[in-house]
Amino acid sequence: MKSKTLATWLAVLAGALGVHRLYLHGPRDPWAWLFWPPTLMGLAGVWRMRQLGQDDHLSWLLIPLLGLSLVAAMLGAIVIGLTPDDRWTSRFGAPGEASQATGWGPVLGVIAALMVGGAVLMGTIAFGGQKFFEWQQEEAASPR
Template identity: 60%
Template sequence: MSSGSPHYKSKTLATWIALVGGSLGLHRFYLHGFRDVWGWLCPWPTLLGLYGVERMRQLGQDDPMSWVLIPLLGAMLAAAMLSAIVYGLTPDDKWHARFNPQGPAPRSGWATIIGVVLALLVGAGVLMATIAFSSQRYFEYQDQANSSRPNQ
């Protein structure tokens, strides 16, 4: 039994699925089918991160649990954007050799490049925001711990 599906796998469509729904693993299901273990592992950290965002909206920025959960969402979004970039920048011949070995090898166009550019913009922004949020919370926690200690 071959590892590839007999259906045509579009590089452009895979790039856009990773861009739009990659944090939920939709791009993995498109390329590898519903038996893909990695695809099923993607939604859980994403949903936990969304729960962290909701906790912060309800309980405020001082909720320590949201400090842990929100970066999970950022990491999953950044990983999805990285997947979109890798898919979009994979050479057409290499893509078709892996996913469409029997079919024709059409060339990807501007839609793929636009998807890569958007993934780069979103991914860089999400990654910077996640690092900034995590760092801010960490240093605020350290400052609070230091200010509660008695002076020696």
Template identity: 60%
Template sequence: MNAKVKHKAVATWLALLVGSFGLHRFYLYGLKDRWAWLFPLPTLLGLIGVQRMNHLGQDDRMAWVLIPLLGISLVAALLGGIVYGLMPDERWNARFNPERPAEPGGWGAVIGVVLCLLVGGTTLMATIAFSAQRYFESQADH
């Protein structure tokens, strides 16, 4: 059986760019991966929340609930990108390329990890700040 080679840098960059839809997991595990199928729904619901807030304003409570789902999905995908990018080459190849000799991840994976950390940290802090602000504003209204 000649399995397709999985590259660490590709998985890291997929997590960074389109990971909120689970494409990094589909790349690594195929369409039967149950965890990958958990990504698109919260991402789409979060995007609906962003659209609602753009159209209905900041007082739309449904948007308050939906937008953090987008943040959580993004953070989970970026965390996956960090884990993939930092995985030792021997472990990566043993897990995803068992029939091939170890190949180094290279600078593509390193740069992807740095960007995943930057975007992931920013997204996590923004999601926490948004949720906390909406919570305390709702408590002040009572």
């Protein structure tokens, strides 16, 4: 049986890399591998901005990808953590196995995911909006 608590916390701590999906569905899960490209591109954007400064336009496009990957991982943690124990056991438990109460582990993971996901989502929206309007001002100021 797969642990709902472990799956929730894997999504919170390493969900941007799809580790929770690998735990639940194995290495053949295509959704697990789809977490990697936007996360790595977002990290490349962070690296570019640290190296080249805030005027690097490519990093403006790449950094929100990291934010969206983190938000998707936190949403996954919330869905996993709030899955009823009966449904969890029927999906990830042994056939005929009785459902067991999971306790506070997944609940605390959901709380952490809500806090992190909300902060990252608001930061991504703010960053994307700021860079969009800066780009518009640059376009308006440049001579044609």
